[in-house]
Amino acid sequence: xxxxxxxxxxxxxxxxxxxxxxxxxxxxxxxxxxxxxxxxxxxxxxxxxxxxxxxxxxxxxxxxxxxxxxxxxxxxxxxxxxxxxxxxxxxxxxxxxxxxxxxxxxxxxxxxxxxxxxxxxxxxxxxxxxxxxxxxxxxxxxxxxxxxxxxxxxxxxxxxxxxxxxxxxxxxxxxxxxxxxxxxxxxxxxxxxxxxxxxxxxxxxxxxxxxxxxxxxxxxxxxxxxxxxxxxxxxxxxxxxxxxxxxxxxxxxxxxxxxxxxxxxxxxxxxxxxxxxxxxxxxxxxxxxxxxxxxxxxxxxxxxxxxxxxxxxxxxxxxxxxxxxxxxxxxxxxxxxxxxxxxxxxxxxxxxxxxxxxxxxxxxxxxxxxxxxxxxxxxxxxxxxxxxxxxxxxxxxxxxxxxxxxxxxxxxxxxxxxxxxxxxxxxxxxxxxxxxxxxxxxxxxxxxxxxxxxxxxxxxxxxxxxxxxxxxxxxxxxxxxxxxxxxxxxxxxxxxxxxxxxxxxxxxxxxxxxxxxxxxxxxxxxxxxxxxxxxxxxxxxxxxxxxxxxxxxxxxxxxxxxxxxxxxxxxxxxxxxxxxxxxxxxxxxxxxxxxxxxxxxxxxxxxxxxxxxxxxxxxxxxxxxxxxxxxxxxxxxxxxxxxxxxxxxxxxxxxxxxxxxxxxxxxxxxxxxxxxxxxxxxxxxxxxxxxxxxxxxxxxxxxxxxxxxxxxxxxxxxxxxxxxxxxxxxxxxxxxxxxxxxxxxxxxxxxxxxxxxxxxxxxxxxxxxxxxxxxxxxxxxxxxxxxxxxxxxxxxxxxxx
RNA sequence: GCUCGAGUGGCGGAAUGGUAGACGCAAGGGACUUAAAAUCCCUCGCCCUCAAAAGCGUACCGGUUCGAGUCCGGUCUCGAGCACCA
Numbered sequence: 001x002x003x004x005x006x007x008x009x010x011x012x013x014x015x016x017x018x019x020x021x022x023x024x025x026x027x028x029x030x031x032x033x034x035x036x037x038x039x040x041x042x043x044x045x046x047x048x049x050x051x052x053x054x055x056x057x058x059x060x061x062x063x064x065x066x067x068x069x070x071x072x073x074x075x076x077x078x079x080x081x082x083x084x085x086x087x088x089x090x091x092x093x094x095x096x097x098x099x100x101x102x103x104x105x106x107x108x109x110x111x112x113x114x115x116x117x118x119x120x121x122x123x124x125x126x127x128x129x130x131x132x133x134x135x136x137x138x139x140x141x142x143x144x145x146x147x148x149x150x151x152x153x154x155x156x157x158x159x160x161x162x163x164x165x166x167x168x169x170x171x172x173x174x175x176x177x178x179x180x181x182x183x184x185x186x187x188x189x190x191x192x193x194x195x196x197x198x199x200x201x202x203x204x205x206x207x208x209x210x211x212x213x214x215x216x217x218x219x220x221x222x223x224x225x226x227x228x229x230x231x232x233x234x235x236x237x238x239x240x241x242x243x244x245x246x247x248x249x250x251x252x253x254x255x256x257x258x259x260x261x262x263x264x265x266x267x268x269x270x271x272x273x274x275x276x277x278x279x280x281x282x283x284x285x286x287x288x289x290x291x292x293x294x295x296x297x298x299x300x301x302x303x304x305x306x307x308x309x310x311x312x313x314x315x316x317x318x319x320x321x322x323x324x325x326x327x328x329x330x331x332x333x334x335x336x337x338x339x340x341x342x343x344x345x346x347x348x349x350x351x352x353x354x355x356x357x358x359x360x361x362x363x364x365x366x367x368x369x370x371x372x373x374x375x376x377x378x379x380x381x382x383x384x385x386x387x388x389x390x391x392x393x394x395x396x397x398x399x400x401x402x403x404x405x406x407x408x409x410x411x412x413x414x415x416x417x418x419x420x421x422x423x424x425x426x427x428x429x430x431x432x433x434x435x436x437x438x439x440x441x442x443x444x445x446x447x448x449x450x451x452x453x454x455x456x457x458x459x460x461x462x463x464x465x466x467x468x469x470x471x472x473x474x475x476x477x478x479x480x481x482x483x484x485x486x487x488x489x490x491x492x493x494x495x496x497x498x499x500x501x502x503x504x505x506x507x508x509x510x511x512x513x514x515x516x517x518x519x520x521x522x523x524x525x526x527x528x529x530x531x532x533x534x535x536x537x538x539x540x541x542x543x544x545x546x547x548x549x550x551x552x553x554x555x556x557x558x559x560x561x562x563x564x565x566x567x568x569x570x571x572x573x574x575x576x577x578x579x580x581x582x583x584x585x586x587x588x589x590x591x592x593x594x595x596x597x598x599x600x601x602x603x604x605x606x607x608x609x610x611x612x613x614x615x616x617x618x619x620x621x622x623x624x625x626x627x628x629x630x631x632x633x634x635x636x637x638x639x640x641x642x643x644x645x646x647x648x649x650x651x652x653x654x655x656x657x658x659x660x661x662x663x664x665x666x667x668x669x670x671x672x673x674x675x676x677x678x679x680x681x682x683x684x685x686x687x688x689x690x691x692x693x694x695x696x697x698x699x700x701x702x703x704x705x706x707x708x709x710x711x712x713x714x715x716x717x718x719x720x721x722x723x724x725x726x727x728x729x730x731x732x733x734x735x736x737x738x739x740x741x742x743x744x745x746x747x748x749x750x751x752x753x754x755x756x757x758x759x760x761x762x763x764x765x766x767x768x769x770x771x772x773x774x775x776x777x778x779x780x781x782x783x784x785x786x787x788x789x790x791x792x793x794x795x796x797x798x799x800x801x
Numbered sequence: 802g803c804u805c806g807a808g809u810g811g812c813g814g815a816a817u818g819g820u821a822g823a824c825g826c827a828a829g830g831g832a833c834u835u836a837a838a839a840u841c842c843c844u845c846g847c848c849c850u851c852a853a854a855a856g857c858g859u860a861c862c863g864g865u866u867c868g869a870g871u872c873c874g875g876u877c878u879c880g881a882g883c884a885c886c887a
Contacts, residue, residue: 173884214805218882221804226886246887259887301885331886338887344802345885411886530881604825606814610807611880617826618813625825627839672815675824682824685841744820749868751820778854789867795819799867 003630005594005623009708013113021722022118024074026503026516034071035520036063037499037559039528039536040078042491043104044085048111049576050584050598050614055527055565057599057705058608058668060117062525064704065665067118068728074520075118076502078125079105083491084162084178087423090455097423097455101128111586115595116707118724125505127425127494132501134446135511136493137428139543141439142550144429148194149417151437155287156190156416157183163457164420165190167490168413170535185287188461191418191427191487195542199223199410201556202541210561212609215533222534224411229395231337231404233258233310235270236318242266242310245332245409249398250390251339252314253379254360256350259303259322259336262286263329270321272307279304279323286325301326301349312337313403314394315380324349332409341365361387415539417490422455422464424488430475432482441477449488463487495536496543499523499558517553522560530564537562563668566611568602573613584614596706597623603670603705626709629681629702632695633716640690641717651735653683654694658731661701670705677702692717697729745770745796747779755796763790770796 016022036059041052063075081101090097105126112119125132143149157166161181165188170177195202203223206216228247235241244258260267262283271279282304303324310321326345327336340350340357347369350357360379363370376382381397382390398404418427428440428447440447450472455464465486466473475482497511503520504512511517537559544558569575570582577583589598601622605612633641657680664673680698684690696717703710703723714723743755743766753775757766767788770776776798783800790796 212806214881217805221883224883224886228887244887248887326885326887328886336887343887345887409886411883533882604813610814612813615813615826621826631840671813672824675815678824742820746819746868749819749866754820775854787867789819791819795868797819797867 002634003627003709005596005626005708006591008712009114009116009590009595012708012711013116015711015722016118017113019722020122021724022073022075022120023122024072024120026074026520028072029519031070031072033074033520033524034063034066035074035499035522035524036066037502037523037526038077039526039532040080040495040498041108042080042083042085043101043108045089045100045104047104047107048586050586050589050602051529051565051568051576052112053115053586053598054568054602054608055529056112056115056117057603058563058565058670059525059527060599060707061603061665061670061704062668063118064707064724065662065701065728067724068700068726070727073118074123074502075120076123076125076505077112077117077119077121078123078498078502079108079127080491080495080498081105081126081128082424082489082494084421084423087421087455090423096451098128101423114590115586115599118707123502123505125498125501127498130446130448131506131508132498133425133494135501136425136489136497137440137445137447138442138511139497139547140489140493141428141442141445143193143546144437144439146546146550148197148546150192150194151189151431151435152192153187153189154192154416155185155187158186158188158461159183163461165416165418165461167416167492170490186461190416191429191485193415193417193542195415195539196410196412198542198545199225199412200408201545202412202538203410205541205545205556209557209559211559212530212562212564215530215537215562215564218533219538222412222538225408226410227406227408229391229398229404230333230407231398232313232402233335233337234313235321236309236311238270238308240266240270242335243333244335244337245407246337248339248342248387248391249394249404250376250379250382250385250387251342251360252312252337252394252398253376253382254339254341254358255312255317255319255337256340256356256358257320257322257338258310259324259327259338259349260306261327261329261334262323262325264323264327264334267306267323270306270308275305275307279306282323301345301352303349303353313398313401320355322349322353330413331411340369342369342371344369344371415542417493418487419490420457420461420463421488422449422452422457424490425449425493426465427485427487427489429485430477430482431485432480438477438480438482492536492539496540497547499526499540500547500553511547511552514552521553522555522558525561525563526559527563527565529567533564564609566607566609569611569613571614571616576614582614589619593619593623594626594708596626596709600626600674600705604674606671608668608670625678625681626706628685629677629698629706630709630713632681632684632690633699633713640688641692641695642689645691648691648694649687649689650680650683650691650694652738653680654691654697655731655733655735658697658701658729659736662728662731665704673701674705699723700726700729741793743793743796745773745776745798747776747798748800749797750779752776752779759793761792763788763796766790766796770798 038056038059063073066073086097086101089100157171159166159176159181162176166176171183176183203225206219226247228245229249230243230245232241232243303322306321306323308321309318312319338346340346341359342361358378359365361370361374361376363374373387375384376390382393426447426449430438450468452467454467457464463486473484500512503516540558547553548556572582574580601619657676660676661673699710699713700723740756741759743757744751745753745755753773755769780798780800785798786801787799
């Protein structure tokens with residue numbers, strides 16, 4: 001029987017479906033648990049991309065191995081289904097976004113099923129199911145009750161094209177992450193989540209996670225913890241004072257002016273009559289600037305003198321106070337002390353405005369600020385000290401003066417959580433005329449998204465839900481007339497906790513049963529793209545920590561181990577895109593080469609985490625290997641299959657294979673595991689006989705990567721049932737421990753010959769062999785042997801003069 | 802500018818500090834075939850050579866070591882992220 005991928009693949013897809021082969025009984029605690037999670041896809045209209053199966057195959061391989069190793073495996077899939085494209089399609093076609101979304105989900109599901117992933121579809125979940133978002137809304141209400149959700153009228157990133165506000169994380173270079181439309185700053189009423197309250201824990205508890213270093217680093221940078229000193233500056237001739245935050249308190253003696261952000265509340269209060277007009281004009285101008293404009297004007301440091309002076313607490317020196325938009329209102333205290341000689345921004349500003357400069361660290365400051373470490377000068381008691389020492393000394397002095405204390409600051413801002421869109425979870429809140437907020441009673445959840453005649457947002461930012469029927473909008477509760485919230489949640493809401501719902505997706509009483517949550521979390525491995533390194537992964541961690549605080553989950557972190565798959569690029573090495581014309585459709589590959597070939601190709605192309613170009617030739621090579629492996633159990637080779645012990649001629653090759661594959665799978669090093677399988681198959685073709693148990697062991701491992709072909713081979717070997725729960729192969733350490741070893745022999749570190757020696761040979765024995773080798777002696781004779789390095793089983797190195 | 806990662810044949814890539822290039826792709830030669838496909842065998846870093854041996858070779862410069870693709874310092878290039886965060 002020859003390998004016919006389409007017949008085999010449809011046969012086994014049907015088998016798994018009919019036998020519920022991969023259904024997980026979450027209540028079975030008798031076996032160790034293994035929870036492998038893929039980042040669930042947004043079901044776009046384009047259907048599956050060849051990038052999707054890459055990460056999915058990786059987790060699928062692990063799950064298939066774990067089942068054979070006796071684990072109870074939870075491997076679910078679902079849909080991150082709220083989102084803008086469906087809403088835009090709805091607007092254009094005047095059709096409810098759910099119709100479009102459900103159609104896409106059905107298509108995605110069909111495509112994913114064709115790829116042979118061992119998902120338990122009974123756990124399938126979509127963020128748009130009211131039974132799901134009921135609990136998204138419930139979590140929001142708990143946050144509100146714990147003072148973590150609040151309304152504020154604040155300057156936000158508003159995108160007129162999208163008709164909605166965006167979170168800081170969603171704005172890139174002043175443009176929207178989705179669509180690349182311009183974003184402007186304008187004040188609007190928004191729901192905000194106090195993620196900053198968790199900044200400290202979000203940073204500290206990264207420690208101990210088995211995550212890629214770069215992702216940990218990105219999260220740390222985003223949270224942006226920095227330790228410094230908050231210093232109080234009094235105003236000359238006034239009651240008021242302001243605080244500044246600095247990480248370079250050691251330079252305080254060099255502070256020659258201070259700057260307030262345009263948004264700083266003291267600007268209006270402090271400004272002198274003479275400067276009033278100029279300052280007001282400047283502040284107005286600054287408030288109009290969008291993030292994009294601020295970025296493009298990066299180098300230009302302008303500002304206006306406030307007309308008042310402050311007192312430097314360390315030396316009583318009187319210094320001018322400016323307002324300048326290079327100071328951010330939203331970081332630290334919104335005010336800075338400026339040390340032109342040792343800070344590049346202050347240097348530029350001082351040069352432009354002709355301000356005094358006092359050097360306080362040794363070095364050259366004639367052209368630019370000196371920011372490195374050096375002994376201090378002009379700094380009284382701190383003279384001669386290096387930065388670290390001076391920081392301690394000056395901080396101590398400020399503490400004594402009551403003018404400063406050590407503080408920690410974060411770059412992380414609160415999370416703007418409302419969106420002026422239709423296709424999202426309704427925020428389950430109501431407000432009265434005075435702006436007091438009330439949560440929807442929990443027994444009324446889910447608050448279902450109402451039907452609308454028109455999904456279009458208004459250009460001034462009024463949400464589509466404000467066009468809902470008055471009977472939905474106006475509520476009477478406890479005798480009060482209330483109006484429903486018309487903002488909806490961002491797409492990140494539903495994806496912030498879906499891994500919990502998979503455990504118990506139909507529970508109507510709770511997010512999931514507490515004993516199941518305790519048993520199944522944390523997720524053992526989470527695989528997905530690095531594009532979510534800060535957004536989704538930070539939000540999910542935040543929600544998880546909140547759920548931990550209110551006792552819903554029992555572990556502090558949701559995802560113990562995280563891995564990012566690299567992108568699959570087009571065959572020209574560029575990112576796949578329609579405009580580049582290098583897009584590969586997985587459906588076509590399944591039809592031409594089969595799902596197993598696609599899986600094998602993507603796993604073999606290179607390390608999982610690396611970017612890999614598509615290659616049709618390599619894909620054909622993958623197919624060739626499947627056919628070659630398949631022929632091992634087909635008629636022509638069947639006579640070679642023997643069960644008697646004397647036919648174990650592949651002892652070493654097989655046992656080494658089991659060891660290598662087990663270790664490599666564990667490390668997600670699928671490319672090298674596959675290469676070893678190829679070596680084994682090559683060895684099989686050279687062998688006169690094939691020991692049947694070895695071939696069966698091979699088929700089990702091979703089936704993790706190519707499950708369809710694997711099942712078919714298993715059947716050809718005479719088995720009646722799926723191999724999914726067969727025992728994982730074990731290896732015999734003795735079989736791979738050879739008595740003799742090929743020992744490299746080098747002279748002065750250059751390899752000269754390979755000697756066949758006993759593994760336990762002594763140095764004298766090995767040297768005797770080396771002396772018998774003309775290849776070695778050619779480089780030794782006539783020289784004095786100065787040293788001999790012998791590492792048994794590794795190398796013999798003769799050092800000559 | 803800052804942070805992190807990466808640079809190995811024609812290509813994708815392998816190598817606990819110990820024989821660089823496993824495995825695969827592409828290419829070339831051969832067997833089988835009327836022929837093709839498939840399959841099987843051989844060659845395949847550079848240089849020199851009929852051949853062998855020697856020599857050179859993991860971006861570049863230097864260091865540590867008996868021995869460096871691997872460790873350390875510096876330079877260059879590419880990729881990702883952040884970007885007035887005081």
